[in-house]
Amino acid sequence: MSTIVHLDLDAFFCAVEERRNPLLRGKCFAVGGSPQHRGVVSSCSYAAREYGVHSAMPMSQAIRLCPDLITVPGSHSLYRQYSHHVMAVLRQFTTKVEQISIDEAFLDVSEVEIGAREIGQAIQTRVNREVHLPCSLGIAGNKLVAKIANDYGKGQFRGNGFPNALTVVTTGMEADFLRLLPVRSLWGVGPKTASRLDEMGISTIGDLAVSSPDTMFRSFGQTGLELVQHANGRDDRPVYPGSSQSKSISEEHTFPIDTTDEMKLREQIKRIVRNITRRMNDQRLRASVVRIKLRWADFETITRQRSCSATDDMNLIDQLAESLFDQAWALRQPVRLIGVGVAGLSQKSIQLNLWDVEVQKNQRIFDTMADISVRFGNDVILFGKDLQTRKQNEERSNENPP
């Protein structure tokens, strides 16, 4: 029998920001783009969630729901360093760690010879103590149930802190655990599928588990059969060691006002390509797919992509992105959002230990900084680029004394 852990850092970006600036602790705040630039919430504190704020919501809407909301622009290079550190801690438990996003991973701990709850507690304690971040874990016999268990456990939390939840589903109890949950809790069941299932009288995972595979196949094809399997708590996908996190790198820009200015659009493409290639260089990656995304004023979104031989050449990536833009731009509609991404990433051949040394070095610098700010306060040490942000935050908290 397998023992699979799903780990998810709690309100990750916010937890990092709180660690940097303890004044934010327990406050309503959100990390994301500014409302003036039609930014969206990428992460929000649990205190803000009480007001109905959630991620992917326009920041302006978040502020309407929670007028005292403090907004913090993200510091993604810092988040990446924290993420590296967490993954390094996880790899001390097993080499079978599959990172699925900046703050989520699966671990296959089947070969670790202690009980599921004990290993969960050990992992959580290490992440809490060594990286100083809260995290929630779901543990079960497979990925599907581990992830759903974790979502469920976190979802039970109410309050201003962090869930730091640990939810274990005992082997053999998978279907029982899932039975009363809504079908939406299953992977791959979006609003459309959920409403079609609802019309068929299927609203809980338990309903789905006992539904006729024939009917499901007729309505949803192969996916329907998989859904029935999953509803019964069955999933045989292995944990793939490595990172699916860096399978693509992308960045988007939302214009404050929809634009048809071609120069402006091309400038954005160039700027985003510069950022993306910088991130590729940081991670020593080359890409073999270039993508572009355009969202028109009516929110319709199109993507175009092209393959190339593996490259990290900024000019080449820019040329490819601009030629994709040329195709899409034939329509000349007002653009709300533009994005560029690269995928098909592979590691440049360079001695791995060099890279490891660099990661460790960064981590040490970063840990030292974190310790200094905890011991001597936040004003002692700052990234240059954060000075402006701090000033803004201070002005805001002066306007809204606690």
Ligand SMILES: [Mg+2]
């Ligand atoms: Mg998370």
